[in-house]
Amino acid sequence: MPGAGKTTLLLRLRTALPHHLLVFPEAQPPEDSSSDAETARILLVKARDRLDTARHLARTRPDLIVASDRCHIGVLAYRYALAATDRAPSGDFEHALALCHDLKLLRPQPDLTLLVLMTDPGTSISRRAAYADDQRYGLWFDHGFLTAYRDFLDNLPVWLPTTTFTALDVTGTSGWPTLLDALPSHLVCRLLPREALIDSSSEAV
Numbered sequence: 001m002p003g004a005g006k007t008t009l010l011l012r013l014r015t016a017l018p019h020h021l022l023v024f025p026e027a028q029p030p031e032d033s034s035s036d037a038e039t040a041r042i043l044l045v046k047a048r049d050r051l052d053t054a055r056h057l058a059r060t061r062p063d064l065i066v067a068s069d070r071c072h073i074g075v076l077a078y079r080y081a082l083a084a085t086d087r088a089p090s091g092d093f094e095h096a097l098a099l100c101h102d103l104k105l106l107r108p109q110p111d112l113t114l115l116v117l118m119t120d121p122g123t124s125i126s127r128r129a130a131y132a133d134d135q136r137y138g139l140w141f142d143h144g145f146l147t148a149y150r151d152f153l154d155n156l157p158v159w160l161p162t163t164t165f166t167a168l169d170v171t172g173t174s175g176w177p178t179l180l181d182a183l184p185s186h187l188v189c190r191l192l193p194r195e196a197l198i199d200s201s202s203e204a205v
Contacts, residue, residue: 001119001149006070022066026070040096044103047071047103048103051105055111076093080093080148080151081145087145106162108164115165121143
């Protein structure tokens with residue numbers, strides 16, 4: 001969820017382990033897409049490609065950890081929230097969900113770790129206050145939209161019944177311990193003390 005600190009935490013982790021971690025940045029929608037269906041297809045195909053790349057690297061670079069900032073869940077949550085706030089037809093969400101099934105993104109992935117970091121809408125907005133005046137991100141500061149987005153994440157087992165994930169509400173805390181739990185112990189030993197890796201700033205992206 002926006003403001004939960006995913007991007008910030010992954011950046012710090014990549015800085016701490018530059019030779020052991022590859023982070024795929026957030027996939028961006030195409031600027032010239034002709035429809036939402038096309039945009040969703042492009043983003044979800046990227047998500048599928050990232051899974052395939054991660055598995056390939058697991059075989060060829062067993063010393064490398066591959067992480068992705070956001071995935072197909074974000075694509076679905078966005079369209080769910082648009083439909084829930086009457087900004088888009090529900091068919092857009094249903095189409096994206098069907099694409100996830102077609103691309104086998106919703107099947108169990110026992111070799112992967114899926115972390116879902118969440119916060120409440122108010123905290124999400126306050127943590128990203130530095131971007132509040134940028135009109136490009138106006139939707140992401142709408143309380144109703146963020147409430148619907150969070151509602152989707154709270155009900156993930158309903159929409160993705162075969163997906164295994166770890167959900168953590170980081171409204172009053174940090175997702176850093178959860179990320180550390182997902183790392184091999186020999187890499188955790190290379191990190192600085194947690195206090196040095198967790199920024200005391202209230203901003204998170």
